[in-house]
Amino acid sequence: MQLIGYACSYIPVEILSATGLRPYRLLHGEISLSKRGEKVVRIDACPMIKSNLAYVLENQDRFAALVGSTGCDMSRRMFDILSEHIKIPVYVVNNPRTDKPEIYSDEIDWLVKQLEYFSQKKFTNEIIRDEIGKWERIRAALRAMDQKRAACPSLTSTTEFHNAMACYHTGSCENEVTFSENASEKARVYILGSAITYEANHILQMIESNLRIVGDFNCGLSRPLHIQIEEENIEGIKKAYYNQPPCLYKRPHQKYYEFLQSEITRLDCTGVIAWTLDYCDVHEFELQRIEKVLNLPLLRIRSDFSYQSNSQLRTRIEAFAEMLCSRT
Amino acid sequence: MTDILTPRERFGLLVIDEKPDRCNTIPLITSHAASVRGMKLRDYYTNGENMARAQIAAIEKYGHDAISIFSEVGIIAEAMGTEFDYPENDLPIQRIPALEKKDINDIEIPVPTSDARLPVYLEAIEYAYDALGDRVPILAYIPAPFTTGMMLSEPNRFLIQTIKEPDHVKAVMEKSLAAAIELCYHAIDAGGLPIIVDPLASSSVISPRAYRQYALPYERKLVDFLHRYDLDVILHICGDTTPILDLLKETHADLISIDRVDLTDTIKKLSSTVRVIGNYDTSLLAFSSPEEIASGVRDMVKLSMQAPKGYIAATGCEVPIHAPFDNVMAFINAAKENGWYWD
């Protein structure tokens, strides 16, 4: 099945999937891909954007269409670059940064219209209901896994959870969500920041060899699970997606912080890991505030996906874990 | 309280009638900087780079709010022909005044880039500006015409001439003014903000009448020259200026630095139109304990913070060359701690 690529938590998979294509979230991040992306952008672009560019350009035959959003500036411009290089339809949705539900609503209507035209298919209420049902079932199964992760003691790792979420994000979730229980008494931490890409699983492994990540706010992990569609129609999709816990780039951003605070309290975390990619402005600018607002020990991991500082990183994680243990 | 502004930003706000984070603190640390740097005085006033380095060392040590490029008031007179001795550990001493050798009409306006020690001053300004000019104002002390006139002459004779030979004195004033303007012109191009110093125009030296007749008009002309540049001009007169306090406004100076004058009286008379600078007694700075200094400075600053056009905490005159470092530090810390404007 051909893919419909997308790059934002505010793009409803249900609508993409209604085209008959497989929604595939552009969440690549790996050093060699990133380097190859530098053929089309400067070295100081976000390494995930560079990886995604390289991935799509090298696999363009697999994609039938792309859907982007104005989420972050580089992501929006990524689609401009892709539309210059490949000959498939590209749609970019205006995802307002301020609280403007009417703009979002208009834009989703526009997207539906475009994708109907593209797929030569009317997205009837029935189709939409089916899609909602399908994706809600998958999300429910993943939520169950997420609850195990959040349990005390935590019963499954984020490393495993990430693999399961990757199936969701790549649209390859025909199979049931299965996972192993692996109780952990390690210090409970929360991870936030830039996206955890498909290829970044080894970072989670490295973290979890000393700590247990029990919650997150990163693209690539549990964010879609906060979306729960109550009305089984397009309006219901809009409401659920628009009202999800907001991205950090929303202005003003107090709801983002309120959400983080409540999650960290709920999950009884003793530390925070801030994962940021090079040149990811939205997160890099906020680190000081995050540390201040959350008022918990914070380990910052900044990455360009290269492996050269892995041993240093391992030591930092060990030291952080030791510090958290000594505090408890 | 931690400083929010740099000295440059702080001074910038003061001169546009805005309250900065705290009051500017600019004790007149001139040749005292040589002591801070552990430098012989002669090395300080005969070498621009040394002078600047000493000033930078003082700023680094004390954290006050301006660099003061200065050693002594004879610098223009020297470039016009007055001869000085340069003792190793003291400031230059006037040996033969120019007007003892030459007629005023034969004296030429000096070229600041080449004559006597004027290039030393310019080099010092430029060096300091290069090093710190983005964050600290560089004050270039310019002797006013009356003071230069007296340095060109045998002092007692000059004072008599103010009574008996007004035309001669005026000719001296005109030439000294032209020389001061020339030095200002170059000091500005080097990055310095001219501060006019006229210690010999003090009421401790001349009468208010002589001040009005000979000093004031030329101070005003110099200030007006600087106003063409839209610069904010500081005028400093040492000693007692109580009898001429009202006249000081007529100089057109934007900031007036006072010495042995009642501060309350000064604020009452001047501070609705000019910023007041002053005026901690430098003999106290030399001989009191740090605690006594802190207390005195606190009282002075608390009183002066109310000045409507703004205030700079300063010493009334130059910080004594050998003033104890702890005492100077006590002055600066007390002024900073008690001079806070912002919430």
Next chain:
Amino acid sequence: MLKNIDPQKISLKEWSRQFRLLDDSEIRRFKYYNNDEWGIYLSPPATFMVYGARELRKLKLDNSLAALRLWGFALNESERLFRARQSGKHIIATMGDLGTVPVIAMAFPDCIPFYPDCTWWTPFFNESTVLLDKASELGTPEASCFVRSTLAAFHKMAYFPKPDILFASTGASCDDYSCIMQMVEDMGFELNWLEIPFRRKKQDHFTDEKYARTPQGLDYPERFETYLINEYKHVWQRMQDLTNDGDPEKLGESIKKNNRLRRLVDQIKALTHGAKIAPFPALEMMVIEFGNLYGYADIDEWIDILEMVKSKIIDRVKSGNGVLDSDAIPLAWITPTADPLLLNIVEDLGGRVVATEYVINQALSEIEEDIDPFRALARSFMNASLIGSTEERIRHISAGVDSGRIAGVIITNMLGCSHCAMETRAIEKRLKNVPILAIDIPAPLGITEQIRTRIAAFIEMLK
């Protein structure tokens, strides 16, 4: 005075010499807010250097009285804003949109809009890292746009007075600045956020989307107008709340006044870029273009200055005189340089700027006067440089290349700036028929011999 001198770019010391020749009456002739006491601004570069603008020691500036006025006025802006507040005017911070919100603010009595964003030049004019260091201390990343100095300026409140109201535009804008505005809000300033829509380029595969076209020829989904109109009405409302005033006719007048400025700048650009010998330097021209954002906080005086500049340029063009050699290589400049010195260097090495894309297209375009003013503002903003595709942004540069008017292109980038990172390669791809030199602007005092050599080699190659 200064009437019969040959046009050239001169150093600070030469300006000081020239300034001595000016009569006092000439100096006192020009003033902002028509104030005799503190409104005088005709000072030589040395004055601003003494107050900390250290790069003026290196810059060579045009030797005309018109240019002296221009520099005196532009460099005096910080003081002017404080004086505005002291004299009871409202200070309106308009951030991020670069060109439209000030038009609304100017429709209200005694309201002075300004762009805190413009503090991005301060570290370079001052050759200072004071603001950038403070910004880092406040949490901004090192590898981000120099506009982060704005955050430090808000912290210090020594570069502009505390605004009475702040408007911050976000959306399809650069991320760095959106983050900075958020940090300003976190400091305790109350921000009024405005949404900037993305100008979605028309595509063949789209259906059923009604597009409109700006007078400058850029297509946009017509409904986006409504989004902007709503945002501008919100600005209007907030301004009414602030001033207890608000006469809709005044908005029309403000548009007319801003159009007068925009037309004037357009004429100046056409005269300068089209002349056989460059009649005015590129650095002054950049100052002129950016004046369109808000008239440097006194639009009437700024217009008057530009009238004088225009007439000086006309004189020079008529007499065949200029500030550069006649064989200077015609270049386009994309993205404004944070360090003004670079424009000087390019000219000194034989280049001449004949076309620009300084990310403020929205401020250069005339606003329609025959339609509803809010709609006119929305349509005007739809010309914005950074809200659409790269192709649209550089379309006029491409045309200049195709016509042979532009022999080379200089792109100035900033490390970590989101649009620079994403657009530079795309621009290179689009303009493949012309040599391009991309320069990363280093931190203050960072222009090295290596950069000079690269520029020299580039211009030599074009010769």
